[in-house]
Amino acid sequence: MTNKNIKVNGKTHSVEADPKMPLLWVLRDLLGLTGTKFGCGAAHCGACTVHLDGVAVRSCVLPLEAVGDGTITTIEGLSEKGDHPLQRAWIEHNVPQCGYCQAGQIMSAAALLASSPEPKDEDIDTAMAGNICRCGTYQRIRAAIKTAAKETGAKP
Amino acid sequence: MNGITKLNRRQFLQAGIGSGAALALAVSAPPAKAALFAPPGEPKPAFAPNAFVSIGRDGQVTITVSRSEMGQGVRTSMAMLVAEELEVTWQQVRIEQATGHPKFGNQNTDGSRSVRTLFQPLRQAGAAAREMLERAAAKSWSCPPEECRGAGGEVHHKDGKRRLAYAKLAEAAAALELPENPKLKKHADFKIIGKDIKGVDVPDIVHGKARYGLDVTVPGMVYASVEHVPVVGATIESFSADEAKKVAGVLDVIKLDSAQPPVVFKPLGGLAVVAENSWAAFKGREKLEVKWNAGPNGAFDTEAFAKSMSETAKKPGHVVRTEGDVDAAFAAADQIVEGEYYVPLLAHASMEPPVATAWVKADSCEVWAPVQAPQRTRTMVAQMLGLEEDRVTVHVTLLGGGFGRKSKPDFVLEAVAVSKAVGKPVKVTWTREDDIRHDYYHSDSVQYLKAALGKDGKPTAWLHRTVFPSIGSTFSPEAKHGSEGELGLGFSNNPYAVPNVKLEVGEAAAHVRIGWLRAVCNIFHAFAINRFVDKCAATAKIDPLAYRLDLLGEPRDLVFSKEEESSPYKLNTGRLKKVLQVAADKAGWGKSTPKGQGRGIACHYSFHSYIAQVVHVEMKNGDPIVRRVDVAVDCGTVVNPDNVRAQMEGAVVFGLTLALNGMISAREGRVLQGNFDTYPMLRMPEMPEVQVHLIESDALPTGIGEPGVPPLAPALAAAIEAASGVAVDRLPVRPARV
Missing domain, CATH: 3.30.365.10 (Aldehyde oxidase/xanthine dehydrogenase, molybdopterin binding domain)
Structure with missing residues (x-):
């Protein structure tokens, strides 16, 4: 067991946990941030995607000890007012069905737009290939990413 | 039930x-x-x-x-x-x-x-x-x-x-x-x-605020994960939990009785590791030492089982429907066409694995779970605890996917058993491996078809045998073959007009838990019938769309049972023809495609809705790239059009996933797949363009969650055949990864 401070969504939390405990379970079971989901435990499905210093990572395989001083962002902290262009585009395109994978999808898409504000189809394929949607909302996810990209691209 | x-x-x-x-x-x-x-x-x-x-x-x-x-x-x-x-x-x-x-x-x-x-x-x-x-x-x-x-x-x-x-x-x-x-x-x-x-x-x-079964927290709650029996009916010969209990955060290890047939929705059984958090419970499981007694299903092998189903399909079975005299027609036939089709066991793999939180108190129980059947869950929890039903509350969370898996409350009863043992509220979370290896699987199936074609190329006789372990096997060991209900899913209600028809069902025993999965038996029946119609059309050198439209005959209501006579929902051949025509028109059916590309068409009536799909495929190094799918759907009055479109888009993905990759296999009773690396899902780069075409109708509204699934696999197989000449009669298209 180790005592560690971690920075999540702009707040510092003190957690006592096995240093090998994946960040996913730290977030969910210790901090009560349940927006990030468990899908496979092996970085195959992307349901657990969060940002570590702005980079999309699979929190189900990221041990607490590997987080270091990094800044973590989860779906709950993606935007202050819940109005990230992707969140609005997801609503506009009525993307989710069951919705379980969508936090991970949005976090992957947000990392993509941060590094590539005008992604081509191939960029979307590459960035989103790690996120499974069993309901099959991929067509709408693609459309929503393009809508959000247009909006962010239009900003000065 | x-x-x-x-x-x-x-x-x-x-x-x-x-x-x-x-x-x-x-x-x-x-x-x-x-x-x-x-x-x-x-x-x-x-x-x-x-x-x-x-x-x-x-x-x-x-x-x-x-x-x-x-x-x-x-x-x-x-x-x-x-x-x-x-x-x-x-x-x-x-x-x-x-x-x-x-x-x-x-x-x-x-x-x-x-x-x-x-x-x-x-x-x-x-x-x-x-x-x-x-x-x-x-x-x-x-x-x-x-x-x-x-x-x-x-x-x-x-x-x-x-x-x-x-x-x-x-x-x-x-x-x-x-x-x-x-x-x-x-x-x-x-x-x-x-x-x-x-x-x-x-x-x-x-915004990450939606609450699924996984997200439930109750004050004082502990967490558990269960090492399930590896084979249905297996028992624990001996075990040691000493090392598991040494894992930091592990509180207890509880032995759960293993379910014996009929398994119904009883918890599978195994060892529950109870811990302060989910991770500690998972870690504790790794340290368990268990010797299993594999039991009567310990020799189950899916490959051998498929062969035995194929043998069964070659012999006469129980007659389900008969018209005219198929034997005489076969004897007099100009041409005979035969086909055999195989669809393996499939797993639901909802993104949220089974998970439930239960709190057994002195004289009551509360559960929070993603269940498709909350009353069934309540009844079974009450029975299990010997409580009156009004002492049991079942809170239904959002389901992170269900597809039929979460109709079975075994995972809830498991949480109840653990909570009762520890005297605290407990959340039991299944891992992905638990989910894939211990599912209520969609039946594997072999279908045999034989037709006699007349001089005009149209069938004069049609023999179809279906063989699959019945869902009934989960409820009764007496269920040796598909039930009337299962056979009514695209088999006994075959709409094609053939003068001599014989439909038979063969016996097949179940060695895993069998359950309903999105579209159920329609999946293998639609696959076999559409594939076989294509084969007859090819033999007759007639376009598969024209062949289907002809075989469906004049627009009319069909009745397959006494019950259906008074039903407002009858299979209307005109409505099925209409969706075929619309899907074909929208997809540019009949227009030429470049070399290495092709289109396939299929239709199916299920849950009282009419669906036709055209799949456009391009072959790259022997592997199909699906470019576009056109879906025409007649589900009567449409309540929420955008939702119907979404369900069709999703059904295309579900159908592509099962057709391209879906396969559960078992050796020595144990399921070989475990996670998304060995049971792959369709991903973004493989997503085709999906065009959904709604037929306007003021008829009674009919099903939409499942009917989009069945036509996809046969339409894909037909497109692959058109593009490459390779006939796909066994699913999945891609070889298994284990």
Whole structure:
């Protein structure tokens, strides 16, 4: 067991946990941030995607000890007012069905737009290939990413 | 299967009558809000004429949804039906989720039937409430009720001057008698039904606030993970939990009895590791030392089983349907066509694995779980604990996918068993491996077909044998072959007009738990029949679209059983022909494709809906790249068009996943797949363009969650054959990865 401070969504939390405990379970079971989901435990499905210093990572395989001083962002902290262009585009395109994978999808898409504000189809394929949607909302996810990209691209 | 009370219409309308409490504030039109559970401490509503509608002291209109949301859009569509007739705006509505209770009528969310079976009753529930509000207004204005009309959450007098908000009428309405026959609106007058309405939970979902089974927390809760018996019916010979208990955070290890046949929904059994958090429970499991006694299913091998089903399919089986004399027709035939088709076991693999939280107290029990059958769950929890049902509460969370898996409450009963043992609330989370290896699988199946073709190339005789372990095997060891219900899923209701027909079912034993999965037996029946029709068409050198249209004959209603004679839902060949034609036209059927590309077409009637799909494939290094899928759908009256489109898009993905990669295999009784590396799902780079074409209709609404799945695999197989010349008669298209 180790005592560690971690920075999540702009707040510092003190957690006592096995240093090998994946960040996913730290977030969910210790901090009560349940927006990030468990899908496979092996970085195959992307349901657990969060940002570590702005980079999309699979929190189900990221041990607490590997987080270091990094800044973590989860779906709950993606935007202050819940109005990230992707969140609005997801609503506009009525993307989710069951919705379980969508936090991970949005976090992957947000990392993509941060590094590539005008992604081509191939960029979307590459960035989103790690996120499974069993309901099959991929067509709408693609459309929503393009809508959000247009909006962010239009900003000065 | 379960003792769910069937309510008649009047009982349905009276269900859950609330008290007429005092009322204070006026309506202030809040935006449509989706909640799962009522906020704690909320006062009883002023007006609650039935279990589905209430109007609170503050004028809040609450619609309670009795069916489970797993992505099929039911929380939105059910609420639309009530709101339409209640005459409130969509923004005035708050949606809550029903617990499992007989007052809601049947709550089983399966069979693509929520909208179909509740289209009338839910509108009546809304209309009854509206009529009472109108009569309350009439009383206060001392005018005949005919002069009053509900609209937009208010009752308006026909003079155009007087109006009263529902909030102000709620208390008076609560004192009135329920109308015997509430009048429903004409379809042409619908304001909400037929509009594209966004999913009510979407805002919560995109902000990480939506609550699934996995997200439940209860004060004092502990976490558990179960090392399940590796084979159904296996038992623990010996075990040691010493090392597991040394893992930091592990609290206890509990032995759970293993389920013996009939397994029904009994917990599978194994060793539950109870811990302070999920991770510690998983780690503890790794340290368990267990010797299993594999039991009667320990030799199960899917490959050998497929061979035995193939042998069975070659021999006469139990006759299901017969017309004319197939033997005579075969003897006199110009040409004989034969085909054998195989679809393996499939797993549901919902993104949220089975998970449940249970709290067994001294004389009651509460569970929170993503279940498709909350009443069945409640009944079985009560039986298990020896409690009266009214001591058991089943809170239904959102389901992170269901596809039929979460109709089976085994995982809830497991949590109840663990909570009882530890005396605390406990959340039991299945890992992905638990989910894939211990599913209620979709049956594997072999289908044999034989046809005699006449000089015109049309079949004169049609023999079809279906072989698959029945879902009935889960409930009774006596179930040796597919049931009438399973055979009615695309087999015994084959719509093609052939003069001599013989349909038979062969016996097959189950060695794993078999259960229903999105579209159920329609999957292998549609695959085999469409593939075989293509083979007959190719032999006859006739275009497969033209061949199907011809085989369907004149537009007419078909009846396959005595029950169906009085049913408002009959298979109409004209409607099936129409979707074929529309899908073909939209996809450019008949236009040439570049070398290495091709199109395939398939159609299927299931859950009373008509679907045709055209798949366009391009072959790259022997592997199919799916470019586009056109889906034509006739599901009668469309309640929420955008949701129908979404369900079709999703069904294409579900169908592609099973057709390209779907395969569960077992050796020595153990399932070889375990996670998404060995049981792969379709991903973004493989997503084709999907075009959905809705047929306008004012017929009764029919199923939408499942019917999009069955035609995909055969249409894909046909496209691959058109593009490459390779006939795909066994699924999946890609070889297994284990």
